[in-house]
Amino acid sequence: xxxxxxxxxxxxxxxxxxxxxxxxxxxxxxxxxxxxxxxxxxxxxxxxxxxxxxxxxxxxxxxxxxxxxxxxxxxxxxxxxxxxxxxxxxxxxxxxxxxxxxxxxxxxxxxxxxxxxxxxxxxxxxxxxxxxxxxxxxxxxxxxxxxxxxxxxxxxxxxxxxxxxxxxxxxxxxxxxxxxxxxxxxxxxxxxxxxxxxxxxxxxxxxxxxxxxxxxxxxxxxxxxxxxxxxxxxxxxxxxxxxxxxxxxxxxxxxxxxxxxxxxxxxxxxxxxxxxxxxxxxxxxxxxxxxxxxxxxxxxxxxxxxxxxxxxxxxxxxxxxxxxxxxxxxxxxxxxxxxxxxxxxxxxxxxxxxxxxxxxxxxxxxxxxxxxxxxxxxxxxxxxxxxxxxxxxxxxxxxxxxxxxxxxxxxxxxxxxxxxxxxxxxxxxxxxxxxxxxxxxxxxxxxxxxxxxxxxxxxxxxxxxxxxxxxxxxxxxxxxxxxxxxxxxxxxxxxxxxxxxxxxxx
Numbered sequence: 001x002x003x004x005x006x007x008x009x010x011x012x013x014x015x016x017x018x019x020x021x022x023x024x025x026x027x028x029x030x031x032x033x034x035x036x037x038x039x040x041x042x043x044x045x046x047x048x049x050x051x052x053x054x055x056x057x058x059x060x061x062x063x064x065x066x067x068x069x070x071x072x073x074x075x076x077x078x079x080x081x082x083x084x085x086x087x088x089x090x091x092x093x094x095x096x097x098x099x100x101x102x103x104x105x106x107x108x109x110x111x112x113x114x115x116x117x118x119x120x121x122x123x124x125x126x127x128x129x130x131x132x133x134x135x136x137x138x139x140x141x142x143x144x145x146x147x148x149x150x151x152x153x154x155x156x157x158x159x160x161x162x163x164x165x166x167x168x169x170x171x172x173x174x175x176x177x178x179x180x181x182x183x184x185x186x187x188x189x190x191x192x193x194x195x196x197x198x199x200x201x202x203x204x205x206x207x208x209x210x211x212x213x214x215x216x217x218x219x220x221x222x223x224x225x226x227x228x229x230x231x232x233x234x235x236x237x238x239x240x241x242x243x244x245x246x247x248x249x250x251x252x253x254x255x256x257x258x259x260x261x262x263x264x265x266x267x268x269x270x271x272x273x274x275x276x277x278x279x280x281x282x283x284x285x286x287x288x289x290x291x292x293x294x295x296x297x298x299x300x301x302x303x304x305x306x307x308x309x310x311x312x313x314x315x316x317x318x319x320x321x322x323x324x325x326x327x328x329x330x331x332x333x334x335x336x337x338x339x340x341x342x343x344x345x346x347x348x349x350x351x352x353x354x355x356x357x358x359x360x361x362x363x364x365x366x367x368x369x370x371x372x373x374x375x376x377x378x379x380x381x382x383x384x385x386x387x388x389x390x391x392x393x394x395x396x397x398x399x400x401x402x403x404x405x406x407x408x409x410x411x412x413x414x415x416x417x418x419x420x421x422x423x424x425x426x427x428x429x430x431x432x433x434x435x436x437x438x439x440x441x442x443x444x445x446x447x448x449x450x451x452x453x454x455x456x457x458x459x460x461x462x463x464x465x466x467x468x469x470x471x472x473x474x475x476x477x478x479x480x481x482x483x484x485x486x487x488x489x490x491x492x493x494x495x496x497x498x499x500x501x502x503x504x505x506x
Contacts, residue, residue: 004437007184008426011191015444018196018464022451033463040318040470041310046298048317051473053295056143058480059344062150067487068341072150073157077337083346088257089417090331091351099137099358100407101204104377105385106133107363112370112378116308126371130283130363135294136316137355138287139348144320146347148328148476149335151483153343157336159486162429165190165325165475171482186475190325191425193468197323198418199445200465203452204383205411206230211383212404216397226453233408234446237415238439252416256409263402264361270394271365279367280360287356315466322469324476329421333431340487365389415445 021029062068071077081089110116110129118124151168161167166183177183206226214221268276297313299305335343366389370377380388386403390396422441423433 003427003430003434005184005187005426005428007187007191008437010184010188011195011426012440012444014188014192015195015448019448019451030463033467037463037466040466041314044470045306045310045314048314048321048473049296049298051477052140052144052317055147055476055480056140058484059143059146059150059348063341063344063348067491068339068344070154070340070487070491071158072153072332072338072340072343073336077157079335079337081334085254086334087346087350088253089334089413090327090347091253091257091354098201098204099355100386100403100410101208101382102133102137103358103362103386104366104389105382106136107359108366108370108378108385111367114308114311116312117305121371126367127279127282127286129367130279130359131286131290132294132312133359133363134283134287134356136312137359138352140295141316141320142348142352144317144324144476145327145331146344147480147483148324149331149347150340150343151479152329152332153335154340154483154487156332156429158490163329163332163424163431164429165329165425165479167429168479169475169482171486172478187425189468189472189475190329191422193322193465193472194326194418194422194425195441195445195448196465196468197319197326198415199448199452201414202230202233202411202445202449205407205414206233206449206453208383208386209404209407209411211381212387212400212407215384215387215391216400216404223454227450230446230450230453233411233415234442237412237419238442252409252413256406256413259402259406259409260358263399263406264358266395266399266402267365267390267393268361271361272368275368276360276364279364280356283360284356318466318469321473321476322465325425325472326418326421329424330417333420333424362386362389365393415442418445 018029079086107129110132111126112121114120115122115125116128116132118128148165152163152165155161155168155170156163161170164183164187166178166186169183169186170178173182178186206229209229210219210221210226213219213225219225294313297309299309331347338346366377366385369375369389369392374392375388377385377388387400390399390403393399419438419442420433423437424430426441427433427437
C-alpha cells in the first residue's frame with residue numbers, strides 16, 4: 001500500500017491483536033481491563049477533574065488574549081466551509097450519535113435510577129438530572145476537543161507541519177525525536193484510541209437501529225440483524241469517504257443537522273412545551289451557579305457519591321479525552337482560515353448550546369412521562385429508551401422513523417470522519433489520504449464493531465478506551481504547552497516585523 005507510514009502497520013497490528021483477544025478470551029479481556037479501569041478511576045479521578053478544568057481555563061484565556069486574532073493559516077487564507085457547514089460537521093463528528101443515545105437515557109438515569117446527590121424520583125433529583133447532563137455534555141467536553149484541534153490546526157496550516165499529533169510537540173522535543181520512535185508511539189496511541197472509540201460507537205449505533213426497528217416493526221433483535229445493519233452502513237460510509245470531505249461528509253452533516261432539528265422541533269411542539277422551556281431556563285441557571293462545584297466534586301468522604309462520580313463524570317472526562325485525537329484532527333481539518341478567537345468561540349459554545357437544547361427537549365419529555373406515572377421509561381433498555389419516549393407523544397411513529405434516519409446518518413458521518421482521520425494519521429499527515437487506506441480503516445472499525453456486537457456489549461473495549469485516555473491526557477497537556485510556546489514566538493516575530501516596517505517608513 002503506497003504512502004502509508006509505519007504507524008499504519010503498528011496500529012493495525014495492535015487492533016488485530018485486540019480483536020483476536022476479544023474472540024478467544026473475552027472474559028479475560030473484560031476482567032483485566034475492568035481492573036485497570038477501576039484503578040485509574042480511584043487513583044486518577046482528581047487528576048481528570050483538574051486537567052479538564054486547566055484545559056477549559058486555557059481555552060477561555062485564548063478567547064480574550066492577544067493571540068485571539070492570529071489565523072489558523074496564512075494571513076490570506078479564508079475558511080473553506082461556511083459557518084453553517086462548519087458547525088454541522090464539527091457537531092456531527094464530536095457528539096452526533098452519542099447524543100441520540102443519551103438525551104433520554106442519561107436524565108432518566110440521574111432522576112430515577114442513580115441520582116448524583118438526592119433521593120430517587122425526588123423533585124431535586126429531576127432538576128439535577130438535567131443539570132448534570134448539561135455538565136457532562138457542555139463546554140468541558142468541547143474544551144478537550146478544542147485544545148487538540150487548535151494545536152493541530154495551528155501547526156498544520158500556519159507552521160506547515162504534518163497533520164499529526166506528534167508534530168504539535170516539535171517545539172518541546174525537537175523534530176528528530178518526533179520523527180523517530182517517540183513520535184510514532186504517540187501517533188499509534190491516537191490511532192488506537194480512535195479505532196476502538198469509533199468501533200464502540202458503531203456497535204452502539206447498530207444495536208440502537210436494530211432496537212428501534214424491533215420496537216416499531218417487531219423485526220428480529222439479534223446479532224444477525226445487527227450485523228446486516230453494520231454491513232449496509234459500512235458500504236455507505238465507505239462510499240461517502242471515497243467522495244471526500246468536501247462532498248460526502250459535508251452534505252451528510254448538513255442533511256443530518258436539518259433532520260435532527262426537524263425532530264427536535266416536532267417533539268418540542270407535541271411534547272410538554274412549557275415544561276421544557278421552564279426546565280431549560282432553570283437548568284441553565286443551575287449549571288452556571290453550580291459550575292465550579294460540579295467541576296471539582298470528588299466526594300473524598302462519601303464512598304457512594306464517589307462511585308457515582310467515577311461511573312459518570314470521570315468516565316465522561318476520560319471518554320472525551322480518548323476521543324480527542326479523532327475529533328480534534330477532524331475539527332482542525334475543517335477550520336483552516338479561522339482566527340483563534342473565532343475558532344474557540346465556535347467550538348466551545350455553539351455545540352454545547354445545541355447539546356443543552358437537545359437534552360432539554362428529549363430529556364424533559366422523558367422525565368415528564370415517568371414523573372407523571374405514564375410508564376417506567378427507566379425500565380427500558382438503553383437502545384430503546386428514546387423510542388419508548390416518542391411512542392407516548394403525537395406523531396410518535398413518524399418521529400421514531402425520523403430518529404432511526406438521524407442515527408443512521410450520524411452513524412455514517414462518524415465512521416466517515418474517522419476513516420479520514422485514521423488515513424491522515426497513518427499517511428504522514430496527508431490532508432487527502434488514499435481511498436485504499438480509508439477503506440482498510442473502515443473495514444477494520446466495522447470488524448471490531450462486529451466483535452463488540454457479537455459478544456453483546458462494549459464494556460471490555462470501553463475499558464481499553466479509558467486506559468488509553470490516561471497516557472493521552474499527558475500528551476494533551478504537552479500540546480497546550482507547545483502551542484503556547486510557539487504562538488508567543490509567532491506573535492513576537494509578527495510584532496518585530498511591524499516595528500521594522502515602521503522604522504523603514506519613518
